[in-house]
Amino acid sequence: MKHWITVGLIAAATTAAAEEPFMYVTDQSFDDVTFGLESAIIDAGLVVDHISHTGDMLERTRADVGSDVVLFEAADVYSFCSATVSRSVMEANPLNLMYCPYDIFVAVLADKPGETIIGFRPYPDGPMQEVHDLLDGIARAAIGLE
Template identity: 50%
Template structure:
Protein backbone atom coordinates (compact mmCIF):
# COMPACT_ATOMS: atom_id res chain seq x y z
CA UNK A 1 0.00 0.00 0.00
CA UNK A 2 1.39 3.42 -0.94
CA UNK A 3 1.99 6.21 1.55
CA UNK A 4 -0.60 8.32 -0.27
CA UNK A 5 -3.18 5.55 0.00
CA UNK A 6 -2.39 5.03 3.69
CA UNK A 7 -2.73 8.76 4.38
CA UNK A 8 -6.06 8.90 2.56
CA UNK A 9 -7.40 5.98 4.61
CA UNK A 10 -6.18 7.71 7.78
CA UNK A 11 -7.88 10.95 6.75
CA UNK A 12 -11.17 9.14 6.17
CA UNK A 13 -10.87 7.27 9.47
CA UNK A 14 -10.17 10.49 11.38
CA UNK A 15 -13.00 12.44 9.78
CA UNK A 16 -16.04 12.19 12.02
CA UNK A 17 -19.19 11.06 10.23
CA UNK A 18 -17.60 10.69 6.80
CA UNK A 19 -19.22 7.95 4.80
CA UNK A 20 -19.26 6.87 1.20
CA UNK A 21 -22.99 7.46 0.84
CA UNK A 22 -24.15 10.82 2.13
CA UNK A 23 -27.71 12.09 2.22
CA UNK A 24 -28.90 14.60 -0.33
CA UNK A 25 -31.41 17.40 0.15
CA UNK A 26 -33.37 18.43 -2.94
CA UNK A 27 -36.02 21.00 -3.76
CA UNK A 28 -38.30 20.75 -6.77
CA UNK A 29 -38.04 23.63 -9.18
CA UNK A 30 -41.00 24.58 -11.37
CA UNK A 31 -39.02 26.28 -14.12
CA UNK A 32 -36.47 25.26 -16.71
CA UNK A 33 -33.03 23.82 -16.03
CA UNK A 34 -31.42 27.00 -17.40
CA UNK A 35 -33.48 29.12 -15.02
CA UNK A 36 -32.51 26.82 -12.14
CA UNK A 37 -28.78 27.18 -12.87
CA UNK A 38 -29.20 30.94 -13.15
CA UNK A 39 -30.91 30.90 -9.76
CA UNK A 40 -28.18 28.80 -8.16
CA UNK A 41 -25.41 31.04 -9.44
CA UNK A 42 -27.23 34.19 -8.34
CA UNK A 43 -27.99 32.77 -4.88
CA UNK A 44 -24.27 32.05 -4.39
CA UNK A 45 -23.09 35.42 -5.71
CA UNK A 46 -25.79 37.27 -3.73
CA UNK A 47 -23.97 36.14 -0.57
CA UNK A 48 -20.68 37.67 -1.70
CA UNK A 49 -19.27 34.27 -2.64
CA UNK A 50 -17.48 33.36 -5.85
CA UNK A 51 -18.28 30.33 -7.99
CA UNK A 52 -14.91 28.63 -8.40
CA UNK A 53 -16.02 26.03 -10.91
CA UNK A 54 -19.09 24.64 -12.63
CA UNK A 55 -18.96 20.89 -13.11
CA UNK A 56 -21.09 19.90 -16.11
CA UNK A 57 -21.83 16.40 -14.84
CA UNK A 58 -24.87 15.92 -17.07
CA UNK A 59 -22.89 16.72 -20.22
CA UNK A 60 -20.14 14.30 -19.20
CA UNK A 61 -22.59 11.49 -18.46
CA UNK A 62 -24.44 12.02 -21.73
CA UNK A 63 -21.22 12.33 -23.75
CA UNK A 64 -19.75 9.10 -22.36
CA UNK A 65 -22.97 7.07 -22.15
CA UNK A 66 -22.39 5.08 -25.32
CA UNK A 67 -18.72 4.44 -24.49
CA UNK A 68 -19.33 3.08 -21.00
CA UNK A 69 -22.86 1.77 -21.43
CA UNK A 70 -25.99 2.65 -19.56
CA UNK A 71 -29.09 4.76 -19.81
CA UNK A 72 -29.44 8.51 -19.71
CA UNK A 73 -29.42 9.58 -16.06
CA UNK A 74 -30.01 13.33 -16.39
CA UNK A 75 -31.14 15.51 -19.26
CA UNK A 76 -28.87 18.14 -17.72
CA UNK A 77 -26.94 18.49 -14.46
CA UNK A 78 -24.47 21.08 -13.20
CA UNK A 79 -22.75 21.41 -9.83
CA UNK A 80 -21.70 24.88 -8.69
CA UNK A 81 -18.53 24.65 -6.60
CA UNK A 82 -17.59 27.44 -4.19
CA UNK A 83 -16.21 28.16 -0.74
CA UNK A 84 -16.83 30.59 2.09
CA UNK A 85 -13.61 31.75 3.74
CA UNK A 86 -15.47 32.73 6.91
CA UNK A 87 -17.45 29.52 7.37
CA UNK A 88 -14.60 27.28 6.18
CA UNK A 89 -12.24 28.83 8.72
CA UNK A 90 -14.78 28.35 11.51
CA UNK A 91 -15.48 24.69 10.72
CA UNK A 92 -11.79 23.88 10.25
CA UNK A 93 -10.82 25.65 13.47
CA UNK A 94 -13.37 23.40 15.20
CA UNK A 95 -11.92 20.32 13.47
CA UNK A 96 -9.08 20.60 10.94
CA UNK A 97 -10.26 17.39 9.25
CA UNK A 98 -13.33 19.26 8.03
CA UNK A 99 -11.00 20.17 5.17
CA UNK A 100 -12.28 16.95 3.58
CA UNK A 101 -15.63 18.65 2.91
CA UNK A 102 -14.34 21.81 1.24
CA UNK A 103 -15.22 23.16 -1.34
CA UNK A 104 -19.00 23.05 -1.19
CA UNK A 105 -21.46 22.46 -3.98
CA UNK A 106 -25.05 23.11 -4.95
CA UNK A 107 -26.45 21.30 -7.96
CA UNK A 108 -29.24 21.76 -10.44
CA UNK A 109 -30.41 18.73 -12.37
CA UNK A 110 -33.18 17.70 -14.72
CA UNK A 111 -34.41 14.14 -14.83
CA UNK A 112 -37.55 12.83 -16.50
CA UNK A 113 -38.73 16.41 -17.07
CA UNK A 114 -38.39 17.34 -13.38
CA UNK A 115 -35.90 20.00 -12.35
CA UNK A 116 -34.38 19.92 -8.87
CA UNK A 117 -31.88 21.93 -6.87
CA UNK A 118 -29.96 20.42 -4.00
CA UNK A 119 -26.85 19.65 -2.03
CA UNK A 120 -25.27 16.84 -0.02
CA UNK A 121 -25.46 16.81 3.75
CA UNK A 122 -22.56 16.82 6.19
CA UNK A 123 -21.90 15.38 9.65
CA UNK A 124 -23.63 17.00 12.63
CA UNK A 125 -21.66 19.57 14.56
CA UNK A 126 -19.59 22.40 13.11
CA UNK A 127 -20.59 21.43 9.55
CA UNK A 128 -24.17 22.46 10.39
CA UNK A 129 -23.07 26.00 9.45
CA UNK A 130 -22.23 24.81 5.96
CA UNK A 131 -25.54 22.97 5.62
CA UNK A 132 -27.42 26.10 6.66
CA UNK A 133 -25.59 28.08 3.98
CA UNK A 134 -26.25 25.42 1.33
CA UNK A 135 -29.90 25.13 2.32
CA UNK A 136 -30.37 28.91 2.15
CA UNK A 137 -28.78 28.96 -1.32
CA UNK A 138 -30.82 26.00 -2.59
CA UNK A 139 -34.09 27.40 -1.21
CA UNK A 140 -33.46 30.83 -2.70
CA UNK A 141 -32.59 29.31 -6.07
CA UNK A 142 -35.69 27.11 -5.97
CA UNK A 143 -37.91 30.04 -5.00
CA UNK A 144 -38.83 28.58 -1.62
Protein backbone atom coordinates (compact mmCIF):
# COMPACT_ATOMS: atom_id res chain seq x y z
CA MET A 1 0.00 0.00 0.00
CA LYS A 2 1.44 3.35 -1.01
CA HIS A 3 1.10 6.17 1.47
CA TRP A 4 0.73 9.82 0.59
CA ILE A 5 3.02 12.27 2.24
CA THR A 6 2.56 15.99 2.22
CA VAL A 7 6.04 17.40 2.09
CA GLY A 8 4.71 20.81 3.00
CA LEU A 9 7.49 21.86 5.28
CA ILE A 10 6.12 24.75 7.23
CA ALA A 11 8.55 27.67 7.22
CA ALA A 12 9.12 28.99 10.66
CA ALA A 13 10.01 32.32 12.11
CA THR A 14 12.71 32.17 14.72
CA THR A 15 10.97 34.53 17.10
CA ALA A 16 9.30 32.86 20.04
CA ALA A 17 5.95 34.53 19.42
CA ALA A 18 5.73 33.32 15.82
CA GLU A 19 7.44 29.98 16.25
CA GLU A 20 5.91 27.28 14.07
CA PRO A 21 7.18 23.72 13.78
CA PHE A 22 8.79 22.16 10.74
CA MET A 23 6.58 19.20 9.94
CA TYR A 24 5.50 16.56 7.51
CA VAL A 25 2.02 15.08 7.17
CA THR A 26 1.41 11.48 6.10
CA ASP A 27 -1.48 9.04 5.93
CA GLN A 28 0.66 6.42 7.69
CA SER A 29 -0.70 5.33 11.06
CA PHE A 30 0.57 6.83 14.30
CA ASP A 31 2.05 3.45 15.25
CA ASP A 32 3.85 3.13 11.90
CA VAL A 33 5.31 6.62 12.20
CA THR A 34 6.46 6.17 15.79
CA PHE A 35 8.01 2.82 14.87
CA GLY A 36 9.72 4.51 11.92
CA LEU A 37 10.92 7.32 14.18
CA GLU A 38 12.38 4.97 16.78
CA SER A 39 14.10 3.03 13.99
CA ALA A 40 15.46 6.20 12.37
CA ILE A 41 16.87 7.44 15.69
CA ILE A 42 18.58 4.09 16.31
CA ASP A 43 19.79 3.91 12.69
CA ALA A 44 21.43 7.33 13.22
CA GLY A 45 23.41 5.76 16.07
CA LEU A 46 21.40 7.59 18.73
CA VAL A 47 19.36 6.49 21.74
CA VAL A 48 15.85 7.59 22.69
CA ASP A 49 16.26 9.21 26.11
CA HIS A 50 12.58 9.72 26.81
CA ILE A 51 9.14 9.40 25.25
CA SER A 52 6.63 11.92 26.55
CA HIS A 53 3.08 10.66 26.08
CA THR A 54 1.70 14.19 25.92
CA GLY A 55 -1.55 13.25 24.22
CA ASP A 56 -2.38 10.66 26.89
CA MET A 57 -1.60 13.14 29.68
CA LEU A 58 -3.77 15.87 28.16
CA GLU A 59 -6.67 13.47 27.68
CA ARG A 60 -6.31 12.00 31.16
CA THR A 61 -6.36 15.47 32.76
CA ARG A 62 -8.91 17.08 30.42
CA ALA A 63 -11.86 16.97 32.83
CA ASP A 64 -9.65 17.89 35.79
CA VAL A 65 -8.77 21.23 34.20
CA GLY A 66 -12.38 21.88 33.14
CA SER A 67 -12.03 21.26 29.42
CA ASP A 68 -14.19 19.26 27.06
CA VAL A 69 -11.84 19.72 24.08
CA VAL A 70 -10.18 16.59 22.72
CA LEU A 71 -6.95 17.71 21.06
CA PHE A 72 -5.31 14.52 19.84
CA GLU A 73 -6.08 10.95 18.94
CA ALA A 74 -2.43 10.33 19.84
CA ALA A 75 0.60 12.53 20.52
CA ASP A 76 4.10 11.62 21.70
CA VAL A 77 7.37 13.54 21.88
CA TYR A 78 10.66 11.66 21.46
CA SER A 79 13.72 13.15 23.16
CA PHE A 80 17.29 12.21 22.28
CA CYS A 81 20.71 13.74 21.84
CA SER A 82 23.76 13.42 19.63
CA ALA A 83 27.13 13.79 21.31
CA THR A 84 28.74 14.75 18.00
CA VAL A 85 26.19 17.37 16.97
CA SER A 86 25.77 18.70 20.51
CA ARG A 87 29.51 19.15 20.91
CA SER A 88 29.70 20.97 17.60
CA VAL A 89 26.89 23.43 18.33
CA MET A 90 27.96 23.98 21.95
CA GLU A 91 31.57 24.61 20.98
CA ALA A 92 30.17 27.34 18.72
CA ASN A 93 28.15 28.70 21.67
CA PRO A 94 27.94 26.93 25.02
CA LEU A 95 24.51 28.49 25.59
CA ASN A 96 23.14 26.28 22.80
CA LEU A 97 22.78 23.92 25.75
CA MET A 98 19.26 25.34 26.07
CA TYR A 99 18.21 23.38 22.98
CA CYS A 100 19.31 19.98 24.29
CA PRO A 101 17.90 17.34 24.27
CA TYR A 102 16.39 17.41 20.81
CA ASP A 103 12.73 16.53 20.33
CA ILE A 104 10.63 15.17 17.47
CA PHE A 105 6.87 14.98 17.93
CA VAL A 106 4.36 12.64 16.31
CA ALA A 107 0.66 13.45 16.52
CA VAL A 108 -2.75 12.73 15.12
CA LEU A 109 -4.98 15.73 15.65
CA ALA A 110 -8.51 14.93 16.82
CA ASP A 111 -9.99 16.93 13.95
CA LYS A 112 -7.77 15.23 11.31
CA PRO A 113 -7.87 11.52 12.17
CA GLY A 114 -6.48 10.31 8.83
CA GLU A 115 -3.29 12.35 9.06
CA THR A 116 -0.20 11.75 11.16
CA ILE A 117 2.13 14.69 11.70
CA ILE A 118 5.83 14.38 12.46
CA GLY A 119 7.87 17.46 13.19
CA PHE A 120 10.22 19.46 15.34
CA ARG A 121 10.81 22.99 16.56
CA PRO A 122 12.76 25.52 14.49
CA TYR A 123 16.28 26.46 15.48
CA PRO A 124 18.09 29.78 15.01
CA ASP A 125 20.31 30.41 12.02
CA GLY A 126 23.95 29.56 12.34
CA PRO A 127 25.42 26.54 14.11
CA MET A 128 22.01 25.24 15.23
CA GLN A 129 21.14 24.48 11.63
CA GLU A 130 23.25 21.35 12.13
CA VAL A 131 20.59 20.20 14.63
CA HIS A 132 17.84 21.13 12.16
CA ASP A 133 19.50 19.00 9.50
CA LEU A 134 19.85 16.06 11.90
CA LEU A 135 16.19 16.22 12.97
CA ASP A 136 14.95 16.75 9.43
CA GLY A 137 16.86 13.70 8.23
CA ILE A 138 15.48 11.57 11.06
CA ALA A 139 11.89 12.79 10.53
CA ARG A 140 12.14 12.16 6.78
CA ALA A 141 13.60 8.69 7.32
CA ALA A 142 10.80 7.87 9.77
CA ILE A 143 8.19 8.32 7.03
CA GLY A 144 10.21 6.92 4.16
CA LEU A 145 11.44 10.10 2.49
CA GLU A 146 15.16 9.28 2.96
